[in-house]
Amino acid sequence: MIQLQNVNKVYELGGEKIYALDNVSLEITPGEFVAIMGPSGSGKSTLANVIGGLDTPDSGRVVVGDQEITEIRDKALSKYRNSKIGFVFQTFNLHPDYTALENVMVPLILVGMKARKRKKRARKCLRAVGLEDRLKHKPGQLSGGQRQRVSIARALANRPEIIIADEPTGNLDTKKGQEIIDLLKTLNKEEGVNLIIITHDAKIARQASRVIEIKDGRIS
Amino acid sequence: MRIIDYIKLGGKNLWRQKLRTSLTVVAVVIGAISVIVMVSLVIGAKSIFMQQLEAMGALTQVTVTGSSEVEESGGDGPFGFMHGGSGNSEGAELNDEVVEKLKGISHVQDVSPATSVWGFQSVHLDGTDKKYSAMLTGYRPTPAFEQSIIAGRNLEPGEIAKVVIGGGLLDSFGYEDNPKDILGQKVIFKTNKGYTGYGVELPKPPAGGDQEQYWEDLNDKTYDIEAEIVGVMSPGPGDQQNFITITWAKQILTNKYWQGQEGGSGNQSEPQYELDEYNQIEEKGYGSIMVKVDSTDNVEQVATDIEAMDLGASTAKDFLDELNKLLSTLGVILGAIGAVSLAVATIGIVNTMVMAIYERTREIGVMRACGASRGVIRKLFTLEAALLGLLGGLLGVVISYVLATIGNYYGNQYLLDQGMSFSNIISLPWWLLAGIVGFTMLVGLLAGLYPAWRAARLDPVEALRRE
Ligand SMILES: Nc1ncnc2c1ncn2[C@@H]1O[C@H](COP(=O)(O)OP(=O)(O)OP(=O)(O)O)[C@@H](O)[C@H]1O
């Protein structure tokens, strides 16, 4: 269960206040597939990052499971990101010098898993996204769709409860984009992960169990 | 995150930027080498001094003087404690009785009286006529007081007209390249005017004749005293010294004169004369007494015991203390010069790390998103900087070691050619090498603190947004 209560995030630029999140309250039940939609600059990414423990709100409470993540400090919050959250970005954010396998191992190294075990786990995640034959490839040697699969495998590595995908199809064509969405939907169905997808694409949003509309930091 | 993974990851990150890493490491290497060179120079200088002093037996020797107020080693230069000064006017007389008493002190191995031999104005090698001045010391050449010799042999006790010369005279005579060839040759000491010691047949004063002329002639006369060179001492700080036996020194320092007898058989115009002697050593004592102690550890104790006998005792300790102070100061100064280049290297590390963070901002953001805390980021970057220092230190040590080995090889060759026996001028003790590696690593770590702090402070959201 994800709960947000009166969450605010305000930026001040030249005396003008920009409400990235304006008194947002919402709930997402376990296993739900939620799409977040809204115009550019409306606060979608901010909302997702606050849920993912990457950004901290100015006020309000964010409770995920039994943890009030607005209360915990950097170390615990990092552990929360590591174990509960899997991020998927529009620009993939893969390490260009690492192989697919090495990229997937990053969260496993951070959790302190031993080398042999994490290699096994990373391979399994890459198999799950259909890339078992691209383990040694670096991002530069992979197509856009394949890169996004690697980043999904990385998000899966520590068996997260929530996958937050910020415009995961933004850099892909419609066909490849839909494949990625299908992959995420499979994870949602089979593993029961909470899926939060930010998208501009109504076709994608339609596939979600719920669409959260946001405008000027306010959800409607 | 496991320590091994920090190291692996840090190493990998440095490896990715090979050029930048190597340039930074080179700076550290230069810094490390300059510190090592500076410090080892001082250590080397010290060990050469010590080897020399040890070879001279100076570290186990106490020099006894008459007065209990320790005489500053005067005219003999910094190594004056080796030899008795000529002036021993005040205090107890240093006679054979004192010598025997000194022998009774525990830990004393042997005792030798010593005296400066004056009365000679110059010395030259037989067959040449260039004259030099030379310091001459008489001592009892027992095994305990053996000098280190590069050619020939030490003196035997009681030998007359034999001399062991030092490097100073050897050079003056032009035999520094072939000291063996000077052995067996004769040196000739020219006495002062009015000398009446060893080797002088003093003519009887004329009966009634021109007494005035007789004394004038006597006071004007110089003699040539011959001595055979039997040995040459190793070069070193005591180069200006030359040695003869105390037995011969006593004879040289014994003045003869004709003593007019009062009374006689009545003939007023024909006084009776008798040859008499005045032995300066018997009358005034030895210039100093050298005491050989069984080990350096007991030198201070023996010196204290001697002072308790109301005699003066000086050891190499004061000199060594001075030397140590001097060398420590020198070490600090040279070390500081070396440290400057290490400081420059440190700035290089800071620069490299700050640049790395700028370039790797996005990577830092990804790591944060994947669950890296600020602490993890800080540790990772600090470690990378420390690795740069460690790498530079290790390489610096290896290169220094190779350079030192080469330097010592040629240095030893050169010294051997010079007839000297020191080994390994450049000395690299393990603690210096280990210390440098530890120090460069620490320096790297400190240099990494600020960049690492900056990396840890980055806002992950902004870091991820960075193109
Ligand atoms: N560091 C910042 N300083 C000032 N304003 C900021 C900062 N970060 C975000 N904002 C503002 O907060 C608002 C919400 O930003 P956010 O990134 O959440 O938008 P978004 O809905 O994800 O937009 P997009 O669809 O373009 O990604 C924007 O108006 C943005 O300008």
Ligand SMILES: [Mg+2]
């Ligand atoms: Mg966004």
